[in-house]
Amino acid sequence: MEKQEIEPSSHLSVIIDLSPTQWHLASLQNNNELQPQSSQQVLTFRSFITQTLAFLNSHLALKHENTLAVYGALPGKSVLLYSPTVPKSETEDISADANSYLPFKVLDNAVTTRIGEELDALRDEDEEAPCDLVGALTKSLCYINKLLTSTPATLDATTPPPEPRIVIMSVSPDQSASYIPLMNSIFSAQKLKVTIDVCKVFGPDAVFLQQAAYLTGGAYIYLERRDALLQHLMMTFLPPPSIRRLLVVPTQDKVDFRAACFCHKTIVDIGFVCSVCLSSTSPSKSVQFVSQKLMAYLLQFVQFSVNLSQSVQPVGTSIFLW
């Protein structure tokens, strides 16, 4: 059993998009023209939850050391729905059940109860705010970071750190306003070597999430048969990244690489990129934008040139004229 000791365990963070409106739309028959013709099947929220729970359970069942954290992206906020370290107070009343494996039941109960609580808390709202997907993503990255940095201290030194990844179950359309924070999350994920997988359950393709999956080496799938959600989840998202080198998982080839303008937060087809700070901007505003930036750099330059002209703080180079 020497080999198993070396194999890393796998940590999975699942982010569930819990936009009530979008779930309502998903459960409607033949809802709107935005949908590609292939996915006419109905997917109720209940069906989604049960299939997702089955997927989560199978992740835990795959390996004893596997860990799991579940986040919910709710309108205007993001919450941790389940993690092994969360206080067990709410799940105390779970009694052993002959028909179910206790860890599964703890997980299932915790997730559904928390979702129920959070949805109840929304009762006073009139309008649905956009879902805080980035918040959930950031929280899960923090969780993974903590997991990776604290593991060697608590566990045996020979145990490799867990292999982390994130799966996003998305139903909401892109929010241009969250482009920059999302991009920053992607960069942190790259740095942490976290793959981000995306399952677009409902709605149009999410440009930013496509980029997230592409940039972190994860898989992006658009759910073609919504009634076979579990099949997709099992086939695409169950194997951890190290296994995917041997077991190829489906993903999407086409990636939309457009960026959002930094000042207007709209997605642009043609943008201008500042060569210094790499911020992109839309053509219409480029002049003002550039001139503002130019002023800032000019001041820096002026300060630099003082260094040359005053011999108070000389710089060891001579000036070349052209």
Add this chain to the structure above:
Amino acid sequence: MPSTTSNLCQAKASYKKIPGLLELTKSHLNWTATGKQKADLRIPTSQAASLFCSKEGSPQVKLKLALVGNDAGHTFMFTSPQASAEREVFKTELTMMISENRSNSSAQQQKVQQQHDGAANGTPRSFPAVSRATSVSSGRASSLGPSGAPDDLQLRRKVLVKNADLAKLHRELVLSGQITEAEFWEGRESLLVAEASQENQKRGRPGKLVDPRPQEVNGDTKIVITPQLVHDIFEEYPVVAKAYSENVPKPMKEGEFWTRYFKSRLFDSHRASIRQSAAQHTINVDPIFDKYVEKDDDELEPRRQRDEEVDIFVDLVTSQEDHVETGNKRDLTMQAGRQRGALPLIRKFNEHSERLLNAAEGGFPSKKRRIDDGQSLYDIIDLDDLRDGDSSNGIVLEMKDRDRYYDGRTGDQSSSEDKPVFRTVLPEVRGQLNGWSKALGSLKIDRKAGDAALQSMTQNVQARLEVKLQKNDIPESVFSQMRTCQTAANEFLRQYWSSIFPPPSDPQTLGTSTPAQKAAKAAKMIGYLASTQDKVDAIIKAASSAGAEPAKIEVAMKPVLNAVEKALQFHRNRRPIR
């Protein structure tokens, strides 16, 4: 100043062992074999790059002139009894011209013009005045003409020479007569303008420090002294010039002067590089040169004080107090003179830079930005260049499914009539949560759906695998044809669209054509574009006969054909409207 035709100097000299007469005019160095009327060798002085002389006192008095792009150059041997003196005259004149050339040589990339056998029909170039002060500032301004209109043909050629891809396209399209020269350059004016402005730019003096490097020849260290180097040393280190004038020819001869200089402590202190420390212990004591050694400029205050008033906006000292207030630490990293040994070097660099700047600007920088009483501080930092004078509205981007690309929120609002009410939706979704346990217990995936999903995902994986296994086996000849076809089609497309859409509202764009001309051009381009399909078909045919897979080429050329098709379709639809 003598006119261009008159000789600056002349001397008997042999060239390639044939005796003759060497003459120097302002524009040319001519050599005529004895008994001939016309010059056998005419070297434009603008080509002179460097000068070498045989040693003082050696039996043969030689002078070698290396040319731009021709290091071998020409060697003349002075044959008259006063050979040395004559050579000295040539040396002085040529040295002047060479330093002249250096300051504008890189701007003039002109072919070496030299005609043997007297066929001297090369057009004499107007040559910048010899005086040093003007040579720095005159630069290339003369070749551009007073009107400021760039010589288009010349410029175009230069742009093409610099840009190989463009040159290829030009060859394929213009030289084959498919589009005219003017059409080709329409929309590319910016390239010409950029080239022109680059041409126009004054070139300052090269900023290299004078640093003669010894060369190892047969175990001896040698420093080759050219008249140019002497000139540079004198300019850089006036103290050497002083020593030279005081000690040559008495008590030292020129050769001895330089030998001793390069061995002296004086030279060592003039060296710019780190080698200084290594050579320190090998320095000889030299009573003459040691007199001229200055003390190292490593005191806290530089020896040469600057008396300029520092502009308040660039004076770092003025904001120093604020740093403490904002919590910034004192800057300890950039303190000058912490390492004392570095100070002379740093000051030398600064002085050198200042000298260069002054040479370029002609004296001390003007103080026009000094604060006057009437001028407010803000007026000074308000730069005209940063004001956006005429902001254009740009071209509206026509996008399909515009809503899809904008913010999710605004997208929702636009379809608010069929948007479900949140208050009714929430309980419904919440209700779905109840009974999850039972649903989980009886979870069952429809077999048909599962199979379909499995199949589509397997296809996805397989498709990517196939792409990975594919090799690039298009023959090079076919590939280059594809490239040619693609670039040509792109150019036609560019021409077509530029004739359709309004030109940028840039007043300086050349050749704005009338609507009728534009329509004619668009029609012509459409004609070319329409034949793209045939060209692609021909390539595919050629490829299949060359053994490549036609389908691959079809796929590769698809984007081009799509773009062409779009233009063709646009053209068809446009007609009736007009």
